[in-house]
Amino acid sequence: MNEQELKQRVWQALKRITYPGYTRDIVSFGLVERVHVEGRQVTVSLMLSHLPAQRQEEVMRLVQEALGALPDDVVIRVEHATQQAVSASQDPSHARPPTVRRVLAVGSGKGGVGKSTVSVNLAVALARLGLRVGLLDADVYGPNVPRMMGVDTLPPRRQRGRIPTAEAYGVRLISVGFMVQPNQAIAWRGPMTDKLIRQFLADVEWGDLDVLVVDLPPGTGDIAMALAKYGRPEGALLVVTPQAVAWDDALKAATMFHKLDIPLLGFVENMAYFVCDECGKRHLFFPQNRPAPEVLGGEWQPLAQLPFDPALAFAGDAGRPVAADENSPLADAFMALARRVALRLDLPLNKDAEEGAHA
Numbered sequence: 001m002n003e004q005e006l007k008q009r010v011w012q013a014l015k016r017i018t019y020p021g022y023t024r025d026i027v028s029f030g031l032v033e034r035v036h037v038e039g040r041q042v043t044v045s046l047m048l049s050h051l052p053a054q055r056q057e058e059v060m061r062l063v064q065e066a067l068g069a070l071p072d073d074v075v076i077r078v079e080h081a082t083q084q085a086v087s088a089s090q091d092p093s094h095a096r097p098p099t100v101r102r103v104l105a106v107g108s109g110k111g112g113v114g115k116s117t118v119s120v121n122l123a124v125a126l127a128r129l130g131l132r133v134g135l136l137d138a139d140v141y142g143p144n145v146p147r148m149m150g151v152d153t154l155p156p157r158r159q160r161g162r163i164p165t166a167e168a169y170g171v172r173l174i175s176v177g178f179m180v181q182p183n184q185a186i187a188w189r190g191p192m193t194d195k196l197i198r199q200f201l202a203d204v205e206w207g208d209l210d211v212l213v214v215d216l217p218p219g220t221g222d223i224a225m226a227l228a229k230y231g232r233p234e235g236a237l238l239v240v241t242p243q244a245v246a247w248d249d250a251l252k253a254a255t256m257f258h259k260l261d262i263p264l265l266g267f268v269e270n271m272a273y274f275v276c277d278e279c280g281k282r283h284l285f286f287p288q289n290r291p292a293p294e295v296l297g298g299e300w301q302p303l304a305q306l307p308f309d310p311a312l313a314f315a316g317d318a319g320r321p322v323a324a325d326e327n328s329p330l331a332d333a334f335m336a337l338a339r340r341v342a343l344r345l346d347l348p349l350n351k352d353a354e355e356g357a358h359a
């Protein structure tokens, strides 16, 4: 076996290693930085610094085991990719600009539960608290944020290579929807999503931000992994509807955030109830099946319970987030959510806003 064949064997072996708890392999998750072969010496560099220590050890061990099947005369070295070994463009510390103070991931297990609606209104509400807010629409399967924010194009580039943000309701905004033609479906693959997230963080002119809210695609997977790697979020928020099928998926997403070492700030229950405008009563139209409190780590309160309200759907289609409307009770609910999130992320609130957060 010559060096080239040996290298191929190593890559094949690495591609057969599934990331613990997932069905995807570690290569497609972007964890293998480099395979270097010199004579009978093989060096595998792994990019693991964004993972919890225990997970790093587990992946190292799986790689050692898999490469143990190579011929006896091959000497194997498995190492952590060092900052020097990682090219500048792939260095995660280059991806998130130091001017972006906090990153908040908004996820959901299921699609259609209102994750984008919550991301948009939360971002607008955070901006109303006087914070400098960015909104990154990373939902590659349904980038709805531009429409919900009433924006359809990006301003022209001023600087070569730098991507400008759009701005609406005091929020700087970028969306995968700006990068593809309308109605064009793209089958996003691991390396593409990896590159996309890195670009969204490193090449966008975010400027100074107190918080960057990231609307993730539903489910668990590549984008969250890439965000963990390049953005290192300080917190995650999960949006869920009060029913077992939504919770089942949300708990999987919670486990994913845990594995990626992203602290879960809490859950937002959307469409929790409906107030009839004729009889004024609260109606529940989802089965109120929530996990037992111990599954959620003991005493548990949602960070917000939002009603089903057609005004939210109309506002989304019209590109006028309800959170921007100072006279709307729905806006009050998003302001309360924003204050709680701000406190948990230790964002700089003025005194009035901070007192409201404890209310």
Ligand SMILES: Nc1ncnc2c1ncn2[C@@H]1O[C@H](COP(=O)(O)OP(=O)(O)OP(=O)(O)O)[C@@H](O)[C@H]1O
Residues within 6 Å of the ligand: 108, 110, 111, 112, 113, 114, 115, 116, 117, 118, 139, 142, 144, 217, 218, 270, 271, 306, 307, 308, 309, 310, 311, 312, 313, 314, 316, 317
């Ligand atoms: N509380 C609510 N009351 C009424 N309509 C809502 C509410 N929340 C969301 N909607 C509507 O439900 C639809 C789905 O919401 P949204 O796009 O925010 O979900 P999502 O979880 O981001 O979906 P996906 O990620 O699958 O694209 C939208 O039409 C939105 O306007």
